[in-house]
Amino acid sequence: MGVKLLLEKAHIPGIRTYEVYRREGGYRSVEKALQSMTPEAIVEEVKKSGLRGRGGAGFPAGMKWSFIAKPEGVPRHLVCNADESEPGTFKDRYLMEFLPHLLIEGLIVASFALGSNNTYIYIRGEYAWIVDILETAINEAKANGWLGENILNSGFDCNIHVQRGAGAYICGEETALIESLEGKRGNPRIKPPFPAIKGLWQRPTVVNNVETLAAVVPIINIGGDEYAKIGVGRSTGTKLISACGNINKPGVYEIDMTVSVEEFIYSDEYCGGIANGKRLKACIPGGSSVPILPANLLLKTAKGETRYMNYESLSDGGFATGSMMGSGGFIILDEDQCIVKNTYTLARFYRHESCGQCSPCREGTGWMEKLLLRLEKGEGKMSDIDLLWDIQRKIEGNTICPLGDAAAWPVAAAIRHFRDEFEWHVTHAQEAQTRNFGLAHYADPIHVPVTA
Amino acid sequence: MVKFSEEQLVEFNRLVARYPEGKQKSALLPVLHLAQDSFGGWLSSETMDYVASLLQIKPIEVYEVATFYSMYNLKPVGKYLFEVCQTGPCMVSGCDDIIDYIKSKLNISVGETTPDGLFTLKTVECLGACGYAPMMQLGKYYREHLTKEKVDAIIAECKAQSN
Structure with a gap:
């Protein structure tokens, strides 16, 4: 059993309510921060913890906080990014649904550190019922003096508001989120200026992921140094992984980043192995936009070393033979799954979610979707595969925001590692409609007994 | 004619009050959700114009947003x-x-x-x-x-x- 800092108390009955949460030691970090620490000391503690943004980019959170501008007389804002929309990712939902007070607690401490008197939670519109859960928690916190004016006689005022989005993946990108929070289309802004200088309503703004802000609570409670001792290297602390696809036990798991990928997939503590006695074919380890890896590159790196569930190990080998930690959306594909079809659904997703601002992404995502559908249906040509490669190359790096890269990477990785499966859809067009390509040489090296 | 009830207007005012003076446009997404829920599950142009007048913004600003986000229905849907x-x-x-x-x-x-x-x-x-x-x-x-x-x-x- 690894260390649990966030979900340790998730299974206590009634933990969603203020009474139980407080009884279990909740809001201690607010007492500590507001009564014995300065905002600068809190930022310093978060820097020491090595906490990296849990939304996907993995940027050091303390560093991000230290960039916030503090012009005289201009309000600053903290915005919590709860627009969780990356396919395969459902960890923030779990946190908010079951431990709403943990997020509120982290938000109060972070708001104090950043000087935000009005903090916003921007939550994806589809999580409609979670808005009620969060607002109930906010009201309870307010009624007990943790929000409002002069919290704990510290002279610090803070209110938290929940804003619902309306169905747009792009609003998970921080500048698109800010635009949306201002009541506009979610078109990402050109940076600089960065939100830390000019964000919400042109005021200095920090946007952090739900899990990042929840992690501030244990960091303040145990101290940044202690937090940094958990995990390995620059992957400090714990990470929530949402596991899904063809596994026996889909769900949200908290890991301390010293677990191997093999253990994570096959042990009963986590995913419990591949469902229905099938074999592992491929995995998208960090949300749909990160490179897909065949089984033989997933469990071990190209150098033959064990691969672990952390930022460095998952990206070992770069994009040639590695992938990324991303948002922690861990998607497993068994031997019956078709890589071409899976890539097609992801391409369709990115076409649907492109905001349309930059030509390479607007045009390229739709073009890739059409080509992939053609290949999937057995109507493709061999040259379509090269064309796909060419299109994704021309999207990557040529757009205002990272959605372009996010759309390009899954297509690139699928062709890189599963090119013979794409070719098979052309050379065996009829057969590809009735039978899956199967495992070929991608099979996981682990012997899995065939179930009766 | 589309018009919020007294109760819906209370909710509208609660939504707008979250934002600083003069930044009432920020309430547009939540207000559109409220309007969609209140007026038959979709946003007619009449509904969007009404929302624009309430928030004191131009109708085009509402259309821009309503057509961007996938949760807003721009034609009638089933119950x-x-x-x-x-x-x-x-x-x-x-x-x-x-x-x-x-x-x-x-x-x-x-x-x-x-x-x-x-x-x-x-x-x-x-x-x-x-x-x-x-x-x-x-x-x-x-x-x-x-x-x-x-x-x-x-x-x-x-x-x-x-x-």
């Missing part, structure tokens, strides 16, 4: 809107069979509404329930781990509710 996820993780967990089953059961295609106006079927992209796939959104809540039997039960539940 029960089945929004079934079809992205990668749901696909590998068998959502195609569920979508086909709903189609045959309700005798409609994706995007269509049953003649009695009760059901609309829509496919959507990832709703963040990947571990509980296949799934659909029905109103405010998610229906997860869908099977044919569960779909039957949901349809029966909706029919019973509408009687």
